[in-house]
Amino acid sequence: MSKLQTGVLGVFPHLDTATDAIRSLRAQGYELTVYSPTPRHEVEEALGTKESPVRIFTLIGAFTGTAAGTALATWASLDWPLVVGGKEIIALPGFSVIMFELTILLGALSTVAGLFILGRMPHVGPPEAPMYHPSFTAGNFGVFAHAPRDRYGDVQRIMNESGSEEVLVDQR
Amino acid sequence: MSTTVTTVTRSEFHPDVESYQQVNRDALSLLTNPGKGYIALLGMAVCLVGLLVVAELHNIIYGLGMVGENWTVLITTFVFWVGIGHAGTLISAILYLFRAPWRQAIYRFAEAMTVFAVLTAALFPLIHIGRPWFFYWLLPLPSQRHIWPNFRSPLLWDVFAVTTYLTVSSVFFFIGLIPDIAAARDAATTPVRKRIYTALALGWRGTDREWRHFTRAYMFLAALATPLVLSVHSVVSWDFAVSIVPGWHTTIFAPYFVAGAILSGVAMVVTLMVPVHRIFRLGAYFTPVHYDRLAKLLLLTSTIVGYAYAMEYFMAYYSGELYERDVFWDRVTGDYWWAGWSMITFNAIIPQLLWIKKVRQNLNAFFLITIFVNIGMWYERFVIIAPSLAHSYEPWKFWNYHMTWVDASLLLGSFGWFFMWFLLFLRFLPGLSMAEIKEVLPPPMKRTGAAHHAEDSHATSVELLPTGYNEWEAR
Numbered sequence: 342m343s344k345l346q347t348g349v350l351g352v353f354p355h356l357d358t359a360t361d362a363i364r365s366l367r368a369q370g371y372e373l374t375v376y377s378p379t380p381r382h383e384v385e386e387a388l389g390t391k392e393s394p395v396r397i398f399t400l401i402g403a404f405t406g407t408a409a410g411t412a413l414a415t416w417a418s419l420d421w422p423l424v425v426g427g428k429e430i431i432a433l434p435g436f437s438v439i440m441f442e443l444t445i446l447l448g449a450l451s452t453v454a455g456l457f458i459l460g461r462m463p464h465v466g467p468p469e470a471p472m473y474h475p476s477f478t479a480g481n482f483g484v485f486a487h488a489p490r491d492r493y494g495d496v497q498r499i500m501n502e503s504g505s506e507e508v509l510v511d512q513r
Numbered sequence: 514m515s516t517t518v519t520t521v522t523r524s525e526f527h528p529d530v531e532s533y534q535q536v537n538r539d540a541l542s543l544l545t546n547p548g549k550g551y552i553a554l555l556g557m558a559v560c561l562v563g564l565l566v567v568a569e570l571h572n573i574i575y576g577l578g579m580v581g582e583n584w585t586v587l588i589t590t591f592v593f594w595v596g597i598g599h600a601g602t603l604i605s606a607i608l609y610l611f612r613a614p615w616r617q618a619i620y621r622f623a624e625a626m627t628v629f630a631v632l633t634a635a636l637f638p639l640i641h642i643g644r645p646w647f648f649y650w651l652l653p654l655p656s657q658r659h660i661w662p663n664f665r666s667p668l669l670w671d672v673f674a675v676t677t678y679l680t681v682s683s684v685f686f687f688i689g690l691i692p693d694i695a696a697a698r699d700a701a702t703t704p705v706r707k708r709i710y711t712a713l714a715l716g717w718r719g720t721d722r723e724w725r726h727f728t729r730a731y732m733f734l735a736a737l738a739t740p741l742v743l744s745v746h747s748v749v750s751w752d753f754a755v756s757i758v759p760g761w762h763t764t765i766f767a768p769y770f771v772a773g774a775i776l777s778g779v780a781m782v783v784t785l786m787v788p789v790h791r792i793f794r795l796g797a798y799f800t801p802v803h804y805d806r807l808a809k810l811l812l813l814t815s816t817i818v819g820y821a822y823a824m825e826y827f828m829a830y831y832s833g834e835l836y837e838r839d840v841f842w843d844r845v846t847g848d849y850w851w852a853g854w855s856m857i858t859f860n861a862i863i864p865q866l867l868w869i870k871k872v873r874q875n876l877n878a879f880f881l882i883t884i885f886v887n888i889g890m891w892y893e894r895f896v897i898i899a900p901s902l903a904h905s906y907e908p909w910k911f912w913n914y915h916m917t918w919v920d921a922s923l924l925l926g927s928f929g930w931f932f933m934w935f936l937l938f939l940r941f942l943p944g945l946s947m948a949e950i951k952e953v954l955p956p957p958m959k960r961t962g963a964a965h966h967a968e969d970s971h972a973t974s975v976e977l978l979p980t981g982y983n984e985w986e987a988r
Contacts, residue, residue: 356956375721378533378696379951380728388721393729399737417653417661435665438748442673445741449681449734453688456730460723464716475699477719478692478947480533480957504959 348487350472350509351500356383358504359482363387365499366486376473376483384482395455402451403444410440472511481506524954526615529797533951540693540945541700543793547940550792555936561929568922569640577643579919582912583902586920587641589894590927593777594634595675595749596770596890599742600778601627602682605689606738609731615806617949618798621693622789623782624686625944629934630781631679633927638671640923667752674748681741685734691717692727693943746774753897759836760844760901763828769821776814776860777890780883783807785935787880789944798945801874808873811864811886818893819861840904848913849900856896859889 353359359375360383366373367388375384414436422430457463477483484505486496493510500508523530530536571579580587601623608616639645651672653662662669695717698710717723750770753761783804790799829841844853863885866872873879899914938944 354957355959357958357960373721376719377721377724378719379948380724381956383956384721385725390721390725393726395726395729396733399733403737413653414664418664421659421661423663432665438670438744439664439673441740441744442670442677445737445744446677446680449684449737452730452733452737453684456688456726460726462715462717462723465712473718478696478699478717479537480951 347490347511348472348485349493349496349500349511350474350483350485351503351505352474352476352507352509353482353484353504354480354506355504356381356482359484360384360387362484362500362503362505365503366484366496369495369499371486371488371492371496374485374487376477376481376485378478378480378482393459395452395459398455398458399448399452402454403448405451406443406445406447407440409447410443411436413443414439472509474509526800526802526953527618527797527950528800530950530954533954533957536945536947536950536954537696537700539795539797540943540947540950541697543939543944544697544941548792551936551940555933558929558933558936561926562933563926563929564922565636565926565930568919568926569645571919572640572643573645579917580923581917581920582914583898584641585895585899585902585914586916586924587637589891589898590924591634591637591641592749592770592894592898593891594630594637594927594931595678596746596774596777596894597781598627598630598634598678598682598778599746599771599774600780600782601625601630602685602738602742603775603778604782605685606735606742609735610739613806614953615803617946617953618800619782619786619803619807620949621689621944621946622785623778624682624689625935625938625942626778626781626785627682628679628686629931629938630778631675631682632934633931635675635679636927636930637923638675667748667755670748671752674745678741678745681734681738685738688727688731688734689946689949690942691715692719692948693946695719696947697943743771746770758901758905759834760825760829760840760897763825765821765824765828769818769825772814772817772821773860773890773893776811776818776864776886779807779811779814780886780890783811783879783883784887787876789939795945798950804876804879805873808867808879811883812867815861815864815867815886819857819865822857822861836906840901843904844896844900847900847904849896849903852892852896852899856889856892859885860893863889 364387415431418430488496497508604616604623605620694710695714698714701707747767750766754766829837903912
């Protein structure tokens with residue numbers, strides 16, 4: 342387990358107090374994990390997060406789908422040619438539907454793969470690590486500062502000054 | 514009665530919703546205490562599924578001989594159910610990309626409807642092939658004689674389109690559910706529910722990392738699902754349009770089918786929403802704004818469909834093609850006049866009443882119109898299929914379709930199958946998207962005016978009359 346798994350968790354009923362805590366803790370150099378019941382721009386701005394690279398997965402998946410659709414239809418048609426009225430065996434207008442559907446299918450599946458890989462999912466089991474509070478899916482915001490034991494007091498002070506309703510200390 | 518007016522900051526779409534916690538309470542209350550009415554409805558749906566099973570067993574044992582001429586009901590009902598699914602993806606994906614905030618409260622219903630409608634549609638090709646256990650022959654799998662399905666055939670396009678649609682809409686549906694299943698997990702009181710929701714939530718905690726990738730992935734899924742919606746019913750329409758049967762061989766079919774699909778889908782969304790709204794008292798989430806927008810969408814698609822009907826007749830006339838003209842004339846004056854006129858009346862004429870604001874805002878009237886559209890859209894598919902095949906090029910091939918008991922059982926059974934899954938969904942999975950409804954609510958703030966993006970959350974100062982916002986519902 343990473344050394345950063347220990348720390349202090351603050352529970353915030355308000356968004357503005359949570360973002361205050363995020364800014365103060367970031368200024369002190371703490372690494373943070375923030376919980377929220379819904380995605381909020383304010384949290385992303387306070388954390389300074391970058392664009393998610395999920396799009397790379399989508400792009401690669403979609404191109405793979407187009408290539409797979411073209412290859413499948415072409416190879417299968419050449420494997421047993423059905424010559425009808427002298428028409429082309431490799432008929433791209435006819436194959437375009439297959440190419441399109443596989444583009445979408447593999448694009449979507451690879452997007453989900455991207456979400457799972459980058460979001461470190463699925464994690465089948467209770468969401469315990471590093472620290473968690475069930476009220477985070479209901480309405481509260483949570484800020485977990487990854488910190489060594491000797492810094493707990495400092496983190497607790499920042500959380501309380503920002504307006505945390507409850508501060509929980511990791512006892513492991 | 515007091516006349517005091519209170520000015521508070523609320524979402525313009527959900528002025529009766531006060532907090533994030535209230536959203537969870539209301540949404541999760543759907544998962545408990547279903548009541549006797551729910552059990553009765555589920556029982557009816559299961560009985561209809563029993564009818565479907567009996568009819569299909571008859572088909573398997575005695576062959577497809579008892580299915581009416583040209584598999585009319587099988588094809589009609591297949592196209593009908595694929596169409597029903599479309600509004601779900603329209604609401605969940607297309608309106609998502611257009612940032613239409615009124616979709617948040619209703620999209621979960623619409624999306625569930627999509628998945629179950631496509632699941633219902635998928636039954637019909639399986640029944641149609643006669644030996645459903647050989648369904649994998651439809652797929653391009655290598656056989657020992659190197660015979661492949663024909664990639665230039667619209668029927669194979671259909672296999673790819675519908676399978677892709679079912680897969681992508683199911684994935685989109687499930688990914689959207691994950692944060693809400695996590696909320697159900699955290700609120701679960703019984704150990705069994707806790708365990709099941711824990712497994713289904715995939716460990717979701719709502720961390721910044723998870724949301725960052727989730728929101729991007731969801732947007733890309735929506736972006737991929739959008740052209741898919743338009744393509745699937747276009748491909749279904751090409752099953753007909755690529756052939757040279759009179760009444761089918763027209764270029765308008767793809768947009769006409771897509772508009773018709775969205776019309777029938779929106780109608781079905783409202784048909785499902787109104788009873789759920791009334792039974793579970795969801796007036797705070799399904800507000801007049803939502804019904805008004807859906808009514809306008811229905812009106813728009815009905816007008817497009819009406820235009821397409823008129824164009825079909827114009828093109829039949831203008832083409833000078835004898836067989837084409839004859840088929841269209843037959844649709845309104847021949848043996849199927851009742852179906853032809855039902856289609857035109859229910860789909861193109863009755864929804865025009867929605868231009869009137871009073872009709873649009875009367876929930877009972879709107880509900881009734883959607884029932885008419887549901888029936889009319891089934892007739893639309895029937896009118897495309899039965900008269901064109903019954904009145905083809907050669908008079909010796911003319912025949913009239915007669916519905917058999919197997920046809921009727923399969924049709925009714927398909928409704929049972931659809932409603933059974935939908936009712937089970939309402940009971941076991943969150944029917945309202947808690948995470949997304951919270952996005953349109955003003956966030957909880959300690960300091961007034963601290964929201965950076967109040968305009969994004971559609972927060973507004975609304976005047977709340979103590980008499981209640983949903984007074985109109987009583988009308």
